[in-house]
Amino acid sequence: MSMRQAPTRALDATTAASQVYAALKRDLIRGRFVAGEKLAISHLRQTYAVGLSPLREALNRLAAYGLLAQENQRGFRVPALKRRELDDIAGLRQQFEVQALEAALRHGDAQWEAELLAAFHRLKRADEQPDALEHWEQMHLQFHRRLLEPCGSVWLLRFIEQLHDQFDRYRRMAPAHQDLRAQLDVQHAELVELALARGVAAARELIHAHIQLSYDVAKSACSE
Amino acid sequence: MSMRQAPTRALDATTAASQVYAALKRDLIRGRFVAGEKLAISHLRQTYAVGLSPLREALNRLAAYGLLAQENQRGFRVPALKRRELDDIAGLRQQFEVQALEAALRHGDAQWEAELLAAFHRLKRADEQPDALEHWEQMHLQFHRRLLEPCGSVWLLRFIEQLHDQFDRYRRMAPAHQDLRAQLDVQHAELVELALARGVAAARELIHAHIQLSYDVAKSACSE
DNA sequence: TATGCTGAAAAAATCGATTTTTACTATGAC
DNA sequence: GTCATAGTAAAAATCGATTTTTTCAGCATA
Structure with a gap:
């Protein structure tokens, strides 16, 4: 069998966190969320079909980027349009x-x-x-x-x-x-x-x- | 006893993730890490005395901010000084x-x-x-x-x-x-x-x- | 009626265990 | 000696359970 297997690292091999990040970012810019809305994490988990950790990592990245607002111990919110x-x-x-x-x-x-x-x-x-x-x-x-x-x-x-x-x-x-x-x-x-x-x-x-x-x-x- | 208890929400009540974020950010700017160095997560866990989740959230925020480089499935790196x-x-x-x-x-x-x-x-x-x-x-x-x-x-x-x-x-x-x-x-x-x-x-x-x-x-x- | 308290329910945050992927070393073929 | 491969150790990423904090309804009080 000289036929090579698919390379160990697939070209599109990216982490779950990065994928949710990209999907959420797209949907935020698209306007899929209501401005000012509070994000229900457990709901997002189902929608994007990921676990808690990668989801939270994506949310943190988006907050640092400015597409989400992070409030002290009460989760994430879609910024209002001012x-x-x-x-x-x-x-x-x-x-x-x-x-x-x-x-x-x-x-x-x-x-x-x-x-x-x-x-x-x-x-x-x-x-x-x-x-x-x-x-x-x-x-x-x-x-x-x-x-x-x-x-x-x-x-x-x-x-x-x-x-x-x-x-x-x-x-x-x-x-x-x-x-x-x-x-x-x-x-x-x-x-x-x-x-x-x-x-x-x-x-x-x-x-x-x-x-x-x-x-x-x-x-x-x-x-x- | 009319003496009020300390308010339920202390003024400095902030999440573990935010605290590690602040500490890591300070240490990165201070130059406590070698430029180009790869960060050993399990080591950071001990140094900053936090669990994995808040630590990873902090690292993700710092990467989005530009103080860390995130590499696909191989963790975080301190950016080189160019x-x-x-x-x-x-x-x-x-x-x-x-x-x-x-x-x-x-x-x-x-x-x-x-x-x-x-x-x-x-x-x-x-x-x-x-x-x-x-x-x-x-x-x-x-x-x-x-x-x-x-x-x-x-x-x-x-x-x-x-x-x-x-x-x-x-x-x-x-x-x-x-x-x-x-x-x-x-x-x-x-x-x-x-x-x-x-x-x-x-x-x-x-x-x-x-x-x-x-x-x-x-x-x-x-x-x- | 307004205000404050209490406790149950919900949500956020955190933890440590598990799974997946990468990095490294040793072995063998050419 | 070089290259490829397999196997193992280490590290990263993910998961679901647990802990902590907030929210809110119900009740009591003024």
Whole structure:
């Protein structure tokens, strides 16, 4: 038998804690939980079919990331959607992404251009997938990640990602958020063009406006 | 007996997980662990005298915060100190804190001035405490927190705190970091003066130079 | 009616045992 | 000697039971 067995470590071998983390994070951003709601741990255990330890580890990670609020001896809560906080998040996003985009246009090479085009293509074709809605969101996130990737600052990218996740929780809770997609996709095409042409000034303007567009819709998700 | 019992919920009643989190965080920033070192969980259990669950929850939080690296099925590791990353962290710190300080000078009120003076006073008197070194570090952190507090952006403050913690891990690992204190303290006094006088332009310069001073020393902590 | 107390039920947090995975060492084939 | 493999020790991850804390309904008191 020279036929090799499957390698000892499967490629997707990840811990239960990481899987619950990813699933919970997705559902939180998706808006599957009511803002302000208290999480019933024993209920989550059933929903996500995991034991207590990995579940609690995932909840702790999410709290440290800012997608959950942890209260002293009384568990975890989904943060409320506050207008004040949305303003804060959107403003910083605009500032950080304008800055990162400029740096990315200055540093990005041919390899980056190719990957950006690939990401854009996948975004355009997102409707054809099953569960088109969620798939578009995935591709959208990946497109923006790719766009800023060569900016040169790992920590800036980290903060941008975190703000993006926070922001999306508001945007996707807004009633009219799906009507936005067509408009956003036009801007995505323009962003790609400007990126390839290294149109720094115009790109800065556009990414700012791009965020503003979602921001204006996201406002309607806030209670206060 | 009308004498009240101690209230049911003590003021410092916090979970074991939170306590280990705080202790581990302090020790990581202090440099009690070797950079790059793999953490032996069963050993930590004894050192911090806690059970497995709260310990693992603390480790997960620290990993999400960026003070630990989590590797797929092989536990937790203390991140290495890389020159590239220090440059990234220091640069963003300068940018963010300059911005936050300007906003704080514009928005801070009389109450803030009073609290800033109080924090500065505690910092000056830090030597008189037992364990003067660690106490100065505590007061130093609190002084800078207080200084930027009224800047108006909760998320910016959050990122600044995170970068500060990262930065301090480098600074406190540097051999000569203690010789810095006298120089830093001079700048702290000047920062207070400029804050009260609302000298925006000068304050921006000074906070930038303040970070630069530590940055230059912190560089010596890096391996690569 | 409002306030405070009491105790049962529910929920959160913690523990130590068990299972799973990785790391390491020794052995044997080429 | 190098490489692959098997077996064993160690470590990480997970589980369900136990302990601790909170919540809340019912009752008593002013």
